[in-house]
Amino acid sequence: MMRKCHKNTCPVGIATQNKTLRERFDGRVEDVVTFFQYMAEGLREIMAELGFRTIDEMVGQSQKLKVREDIAHWKYKNLDLTPVLHIEQAREADGVYNQTEQNHNLEEVLDRKLIQAAIPALEKGEAVKAEFPIINTDRSAGTMLSNEISKVYKDQGLPQPMEVKFNGSAGQSFGAFLAKGVKFEVEGDANDYWGKGLSGGTLVLYPDAKSNIVPEDNIVVGNVCFYGATSGESYIRGLAGERFCVRNSGAKVVVEGVGDHGCEYMTGGVAVILGSTGRNFAAGMSGGVAYVWDKSGDFESKLNPELVDLDPIEAKDKALLKEMLTKHVEFTGSEVAKSFLDNFEASLATMVKVMPRDYKAVLQKRKAESKQSKEVEAV
Incomplete structure (x- = not known):
């Protein structure tokens, strides 16, 4: 072993x-x-x-x-x-093992309505806008839709955007494997496995406008968000549970605080945490980058430093943060992100960059090789 x-x-x-x-x-x-x-x-x-x-x-x-x-x-x-x-x-009429085929009710799931709404996109490549209510038994919303998209457009995704607004409480695995070109927006809250296997789509979440909760002080999405995500974006106004971005390998996401084991086993992508984290952050993190707004100054005590370093914010980091936080404000109305942007340079002083050592070494090597190659071409 x-x-x-x-x-x-x-x-x-x-x-x-x-x-x-x-x-x-x-x-x-x-x-x-x-x-x-x-x-x-x-x-x-x-x-x-x-x-x-x-x-x-x-x-x-x-x-x-x-x-x-x-x-x-x-x-x-x-x-x-x-x-x-x-x-x-067992009774004479019954057996001791499964005698009745389980009905998964796949013909009645929310995705059937999504696929129906997507017909103009699937058949003609047209843009689509739709709106649906959602409840917590609506699981894996968007997965069957993404399957239909992949049948027609492969991994290229939709040629024109499909934007769907949901109102309510999204069930587990919302937006799992969501395809490129699809944007799902939830006004309400969501359960575990949000964005699991995200494959190019965009997910947006913010509390119900009628709610009087303070988003940055309340959990709006469950555990294990973006497990195995490969690409795409997400913007979450509020806090997430534990194991946020576990095994994320390509998605770019913004959230306003996370629980324990954030960015665990992460191999790629970008995670921007506009608030506090739980313990054991970045355990097994071998790729990608995380930015944590450490206003309280205690983040280092929650970090698992085995594979990562805390690096200074560079010019390219500033550009990336400004781009992602601007989208976060645009999509969710986040007061936290707006506050950061309004005092950008001052806020950067308490922004911490978490970078895996081996990943950083690879990037530095590639940068050196690229520079050397350009010098040779110039000669």
Whole structure:
């Protein structure tokens, strides 16, 4: 066990984004297929010994299990497995395993309405605007829509924008895998996995105009936002829960505060945090960049410094921050971002830049190589 999966330094080239290390992995797809075939064959042999032909036949047949009496360890001394080994006597009309096909109600999900609204975009490449109510049982809104978009336009996304406004409380995985060219705007709040796998789309969130909450003091979106996002943008007026931007690898996002483990395992993209963070920020972060507005001056105590440095704000950082915060104000009406921009230079004094060391070294090397190449061309 190397215990390096979170460090981007996997010596055999599996759990890493490093191209040099990945060259060490010589595995083939055929090997994976063979592995699972042998697993299945091993299972088939055990099932044959027990007298079963299918996995379904094994469900509930606990009489085939034996309790070991030869384990004297104190942890097992008072362990009673009777409830686990109880043999359920099913009614004659019922079985002991799944007898009814589960109905996922996919024909009734919100995405069906979104796809219908998107027909002008899908068939004619036209711009689309729409508005829908949303509740917290509307899960993965936009995922099926993005699938339809990818069928027509591949990874290029829509040629003209599709803008959809939602009112209410968005369910889990809102905007998951949202395609390029689509902008979803929520007036209300949202649950976990916001922007999961975001693939070029834009997500905007701000509290209901009728609400009297102070956005920067209240959580408006749940945990694990932007898990595995590859591209796209998002602007959130308010606080997010834990594991914000975990494994983000390309999305550019703005939020006004996060919980524990922010930017965990992040490999790319940009995260702008206009407020405080929880503990263990940037654990396993190997790429991308994060900016934290450290007005209270305690951010360093919450940082996991194993892989990252705190770097000074440079000219290119200023330009990026101004661009993203201007959009944040435009899309959400954020008072926090407006305050930052109104006192831009003074605010930058308390803005902290979090940069992974290895990623920084790669960027510096590329910059040096590019400069050298230009000098050679000039000669």
